[in-house]
Amino acid sequence: MSDFDSTVLTAYGRLDRAALTRVQGSYDTTALLRVVDELDSIVGHARGPDGLRDVLLRLHGMAHVVVNGAGLSGSTKKESLPELAYDATSEIRQTIATLQGWVTLIEPLETLQPTN
Known part of the structure; x- marks a missing residue:
């Protein structure tokens, strides 16, 4: 199979055909919208009264x-x-766990990169 046969041209670039088929059969794009909502929540809480920003300033x-x-x-x-310090690290660890979940969600889209 040639490189051309193993890829498909889309509006957003050439993608790996097999990976696209897998993603199309299983990927929930609405999960990305939930990530946007989670990001808004994290940022709002971090900057809000007694949020992580204020905690870090008090800790400093x-x-x-x-x-x-x-x-x-x-x-x-x-x-x-x-x-x-415990409160700050707990909140930071929770944020890291959330961000790691986002990475796991987005990684399948990276597999669409053709291997040439």
Whole structure:
């Protein structure tokens, strides 16, 4: 089989014919729309009040005081440094897990690249 027979020309470039057949039979394109919604949620939460951005800024302030000996710049009553670090890493790990799911979702589309 020639390279031309093993590929198909589409509006978005030449694709591997066998991979396209597999993807067409099993790929749920609406999952990509769910990823967009998840991204909006992650970004909104991260930038929202008490979101990851605020948590990281508070964590920096605490670490700056403890590690660098800086003067206090905020309240010391809400949570401890280790508790806040745990909260931040937990949220980051959850975001990483979500992003890894997105990679798994998108990877089948990479297989459409012809092998020449």
